[in-house]
Amino acid sequence: MRHNVTCQGLFEGYSVTGSTAYQRTKGKLYAETFRCPGGALCLDFCNSGGGARGASGTEWIAGFPDLIDWLEAAEAVTGGQAARLRRAGAASPRAATRVWGRAIKFREALFRVLNAKAQGGAVAREGLSNIEAEHARAVSFARLSRTGEAYAWSLDPSASALEAAMQPLVESAVSLLTSAKLERLGRCGRSTCTWLFIDETRNHSRRWCEMASCGNVLKVRRHREKARSAGR
Ligand SMILES: [Zn+2]
Numbered sequence: 381m382r383h384n385v386t387c388q389g390l391f392e393g394y395s396v397t398g399s400t401a402y403q404r405t406k407g408k409l410y411a412e413t414f415r416c417p418g419g420a421l422c423l424d425f426c427n428s429g430g431g432a433r434g435a436s437g438t439e440w441i442a443g444f445p446d447l448i449d450w451l452e453a454a455e456a457v458t459g460g461q462a463a464r465l466r467r468a469g470a471a472s473p474r475a476a477t478r479v480w481g482r483a484i485k486f487r488e489a490l491f492r493v494l495n496a497k498a499q500g501g502a503v504a505r506e507g508l509s510n511i512e513a514e515h516a517r518a519v520s521f522a523r524l525s526r527t528g529e530a531y532a533w534s535l536d537p538s539a540s541a542l543e544a545a546m547q548p549l550v551e552s553a554v555s556l557l558t559s560a561k562l563e564r565l566g567r568c569g570r571s572t573c574t575w576l577f578i579d580e581t582r583n584h585s586r587r588w589c590e591m592a593s594c595g596n597v598l599k600v601r602r603h604r605e606k607a608r609s610a611g612r
Pocket residue numbers: 568569570573574575588589590594595
């Protein structure tokens with residue numbers, strides 16, 4: 381049993397862990413985005429912008445096919461849905477590129493909204509407007525499906541329109557934004573890291589996307605600073 385809250389600790393309770401879809405993404409850049417699950421599909425998607433927002437400027441989801449691979453690896457679409465969307469994308473590559481562009485724009489709008497919330501800043505109306513507009517479009521691809529005792533919105537199993545790929549992302553974002561879970565939204569304590577997560581620790585103590593990377597980097601830096609000031 382782990383008591384320290386690290387990415388690995390949270391991994392244990394997350395559906396991506398050990399899934400064959402996750403294994404398939406290994407070795408690809410966007411597999412980076414699954415190193416540290418944020419606790420909601422839309423947060424994992426936001427975290428997939430870590431490369432593009434970072435010093436290297438590398439977009440981990442570099443086109444429509446990557447977007448579908450990512451959604452399948454995150455188990456947001458089934459294998460059958462992914463195959464249908466891939467076929468539709470191959471048949472209309474320009475339209476597919478436009479949907480990918482919309483997905484990235486939506487991701488960054490959502491990031492700005494959530495980042496402002498996590499940092500206690502003002503949320504820009506423009507970010508919310510993008511989410512509202514995408515929600516209005518995604519609704520037509522949503523169906524109610526039974527999940528235990530309740531129902532949840534999920535992607536119409538027969539949807540093959542390219543923009544249907546947006547539905548799981550938009551649904552996750554809107555459901556997080558309208559839920560009490562938003563109170564638990566946090567951002568990694570390392571200033572250059574933009575990863576967001578839901579802090580599920582009892583005492584709201586999660587500070588890092590993952591201890592193994594950002595947590596340790598800061599610990600080492602503080603240790604050096606201390607040693608330096610002691611040596612003066
Ligand atoms: Zn981090």
